[in-house]
Amino acid sequence: MKDQERGDQPVVxxxxxxxxxxxxxxxxxxxxxxxxxxxxxxxxxxxxxxxAHCSPCLAELSVEDLVKQLVKRSCAERAPETLRLRIHEQIRIETR
Ligand SMILES: [Zn+2]
Incomplete structure (x- = not known):
């Protein structure tokens, strides 16, 4: 048994x-x-x-950021709900 040797490793x-x-x-x-x-x-x-270490929140942030950019580009008041849902769905698939 060499289990004790693990004690030398730095604790992250x-x-x-x-x-x-x-x-x-x-x-x-x-x-x-x-x-x-x-x-x-x-x-x-x-x-x-x-x-940085919570992917659901990061995904949420990315979605909103993306929607915001799209809205800005198209000069619309608000992104359509369908677009928002579609991006959400896309990111959920990608982060899985
Ligand atoms: Zn979180």
Whole structure:
């Protein structure tokens, strides 16, 4: 048995993620502020740190960012709901 030798390996310190639910909530809550660059710096940092390792939130962010760009390009008031759903569906398939 050479199990003791594993103790020499450096411990990888994970990013605190003990309350994933509330972090996701935080990220989604500030989604539009983030997209409009109206976030408080500390909130933005917290959100960036979270989406870096939370793919559902990152996907959510990407969708909204994409929709926003499309809306801007087409000069429409709002993206049609069908478009939003279609992009959501696409990303869900890709991240699976
Ligand atoms: Zn999340």
């Amino acid at each position: 310190e994970p990013i605190p993620h003990d309350t994933p639910g509330s972090e996701c909530e935080h990220a989604l809550q500030h989604l539009y502020e983030y997209l409009d660059s109206e976030m408080m710096p500390e909130d933005e940092q917290r959100m960036r740190a979270h989406v």
